Amino acid sequence: MKAIVCTKYGAPEVLKLVDMPTPTPKSGEVQIEIHASAATRADTMIRRADPFFARLVLGFWRPKRPIPGTALAGVVRSVGAGVTRFQIGDQVCGETGMLFSAYAQYVVVPETSAMMHLPDGLSMQQAAPISDGAVTSYHFLKSVGGVGAGDRVLINGASGGLGTAAIQIAKHLGAHVTAVCSADNHDMVLSLGANAVIDRKTQDFTKTNNAYDLIFDTVGTSRFARAKYALRKGGRYICPVLSLGLLLQQMRTSKSGGKRAKFAAVGMLPHDQINEILMTLKPLFETGVIKTVIEKTYPLDEIVAAHHHVDSGRKRGNVVIDMAQG
Template sequence: MKAIVYTEYGSPDVLELKELEKPVPKENEVLIKVHAVSANAGDWHLLRGTPFLLRFVYGILKPKNQVLGSDVAGRVEAVGSSVTQFQVGDEVFGDLSGYGFGGYAEYVCAHENTFAPKPDNVSFEEAAAIPAAAVTALQGLRDKGHIQKGQKVLINGASGGVGTFAVQIAKSFGAEVTGVCSTGKMDLVRSIGADHVIDYTQEDFTRNKERYDLILAANGYHPILDYKRALSSKGTYVMTGGSNAQMFQAMLLGPWISMLGSKKMGNLLVRPNQKDLVFLKGLVEAGKINPVIDRRYPLREVPEAIRYLEEGHARGKVVITVE
């Protein structure tokens, strides 16, 4: 099979299209013929080995897993002897990040619990756009943010992969949603259901008079005390992405701020799981969320896809089609 491989940390230039042996499923695994895989920020972090702490998990001097790619959609080609949930021919989607990655390839094996049935009303490309970004948005809003109907929710980075799902998921919970993005992406954010849109190049939402019950920071940067100022008296701030400074402030200062006052602030540790994929499948099939895809690339152009994603200007998701 063909796969995009890297044997050293570096820029997208170290990625190579190579022939690898087609994997064989273990007793509790399914073999997936990959039809599409989406690119995530985690791909270029793992590719470059940054921040350095990642290397203690994924390889100090060189990567343990040589094929990146977590979000896949495809058909079951073979099943292990103990598999009970799927059979050959089933259309599935899933997140491989907890099972060694490997999505940038024509075939991949993973535990059956890694996958869920693909939503019937979307393509393989759209299904591949869902797992990591949508689960991050869902867990940030529902599990960490405890979103409630009628709350005022702000999504910073509303036009990106996580942000476009967060806007739609927050609306599905009955929230009043404000999306923050750049000038050229305001129409997109309105089109996916945001009640209000703020152009961050013209207005700093942390300095106006509006206060929010829940802020999900999916991108961009503001000091954590600025986010605190923008919260209502018992509001919650959840960091799911953005700059390294934003991440470390949420991890180190967030717990202290939470203990000393009524506002809750912290970061989200995403836990991929089948149950949330099934929940999101239901939202997609009900028409409550629709994946937003910016660009599509063939497998051989994964380096270009990651290079584009790393620039930070994608509208929604970047997807790789596997012929």
């Protein structure tokens, strides 16, 4: 099979296309022929080992698992003994979590993995990014941030993969949504349901006092120390981009009744928790409450270009890796 390997940390050029043996499932495992994956900001941060202390988990000198990628959609082609959750021919989507290995034509995962049957009406390309943008955004908004009806929510980085999902999910939860993005993306975020837009290049949302119940910084370009002034009493600042500063602020504010900073590693959640989120999201995708926004699609052999585009910071929605292209 064709696969991308990353044997050292660095720029996109460390990613190499190679031929590898196709993995076969053992007892309790399923083999998936991957039709689509996604190039995410999390993938590029893992490629760089950013932040540096992530090496304690990923591998200090080089990645422990050389095939990157976590998001996928594909078809079950083989099952190991005892598998009951999936059958050969099932169309599925989900994520591999800390196993990575989704930048390949085939992957083998436990049947208990964070995986669901493909939502009705979605293509493989539309389904592959669900486990990144939608699952992460839902967990942060609902479980970490506790968003409810009437909350005023600000989403920084609203035009990216997480941001476009977060707008739709926050609206579904009954929030009033303010989106922060560049002027070129204002129409897009408004079409997704944002109530108001802030131009990130000309306005500083942290200078708006006591305006929001929750700030979801999907890209980690703000800091709690400044953003807290835009929060109402008891407001929450949540961010999926881990830094030492955010970690310290979370520890410092965790026991206070005031404004709080929060982080969560969604990819390290138990698979059963992620599966619960997937099953909550599935009917929302099937009924069109949430839609996958795709900006670009690349074949596997253009993964370097895909990562360069994600690194540029100008990604609109999701960047999909289509295994059938090329």
